[in-house]
Every structure is written in C-alpha cells, then in structure tokens.
Amino acid sequence: MKKKDRVFQGAASALLLFLGVLCYNHFNVREYSEVFREAAAEPAPKVALTFDDGPDPVYTPKLLDGLKERKVHVTFFLIGKKLEGQEDLVRRIQQEGHLIGNHTYSHVDLSKLSESQAKEEIEKTSNSIYEITGEYPTYVRPPFGEWQEELEFEVTMLPILWNIDPIDWQRSDVEGIVRDVEKKVADGSIILLHDCYDSSVEAALRIVDDLLEQGYQFVTADQMILE
Ligand SMILES: [Zn+2]
Structure with missing residues (x-):
C-alpha cells in the first residue's frame, strides 16, 4: 500500500470513528431526554377509596384479601357498636x-x-378503636355527611367527606357501581363505598384494577387531605 493510501485510510477510519461517536452521543442524548421527560412528568393522579359501616365479618375479609393481592391501601370508617367480637378483624385492617x-x-x-351526645357517639368509638389497635383515630366520617x-x-x-358516591348500598x-365511579373519577377523588355488601366489594376491586391500569395511585384519605 502506498503511503498516500495509508494516510487516506487513516483519515477515513478517523472520520468513521468520529461519526460513530456522534451517533452514539446522539442516541444517548435522546435517551437522556426521554428519562428527563419522564422524571419531569406530572405525578400519578391520586384516588382514595373509603369504606363506611364496617367491619363486616364476611365482606371486610374478602375486601382485605383483594386489596392485599393488589398492594392497595384504603380507609375504613368503622361503626363503634360493630367492633365487639371483631377485634381480630380490626387489627388485621391496621396491620395491613x-x-x-x-x-x-x-x-x-x-x-x-x-353537642354532648354527638361528642359521646364519637369518643366512645375512638376509645374502642384505641383499645383494639393502640391508636386513636384522627378522622371521622359523619354518617349522612352531617357534621x-x-x-x-x-x-x-x-x-372527611367524599366527592364520589355511587350509592352502592x-x-x-x-x-353500574363501577361505571358510576369511573365516569366521575379524577385526580383527588374520594370515593364512598360500603364493605358490607358482596357487590360493593366486587365493584371496589374492579375499580382498583381499572384505575391502576389507567395510572392512578391509591392513597389513604389522610394523604388526600394533607396535600
Ligand atoms: Zn354510614
């Protein structure tokens, strides 16, 4: 090979290398920008499922099983007079x-x-919850939304009130319950359901599956209020 050819070949290799580096960097820049875009994207919309009127010896455990499987946390507003004899179930709600x-x-x-009667209705329930779980509840869901x-x-x-009520009870x-909830759901929704009916539990788990697929994040009601 002549010297001139070798110089030419050397220059061509350098050019190829240069183009290679350029391409590599170009793709890397694209990858970085995608990562950056994802990181800067809006956080997942939040939704809170809340269950009133429990605990129920049949349907609350069924709901808990389904929520555990889906790694989703919700809020249970318990009725004081239903707690006796269901202490283990209340502890399970807390532990999960x-x-x-x-x-x-x-x-x-x-x-x-x-005012004193209302206070007694609330305090008696909070005391029972404390005796079972070792924690005083901070939030109250007033029946019928009357406070x-x-x-x-x-x-x-x-x-804590709600902004979606499919009247599941x-x-x-x-x-119908699933459809009513999903047509109204938005970031920040607090959904009211009752864990004492088979249909409500089934609807709740369907709603969880659908909303997880749509990119929603499930939070407990306190996380919604504190934001
Ligand atoms: Zn109620």
Missing part, C-alpha cells in the same frame, strides 16, 4: 396498612344530636 377512621358508635345523624363544626374542637378530629349491579 389501611387507615382506620371513626363512623360514630350507632350510625347517627350528628347534626340532630346535642357540627364545633365538634372539631370538642373531639379534636377532622371530618342501595343497589347490587356491580357494573
């Missing part, structure tokens, strides 16, 4: 990472009671 709230002792309309504002100071608890069509 769900939030426990207060739904009064006998499911009363708090706005129709005197007395002064109570917040009296019992130092915060009410009045119907048994799973499809």
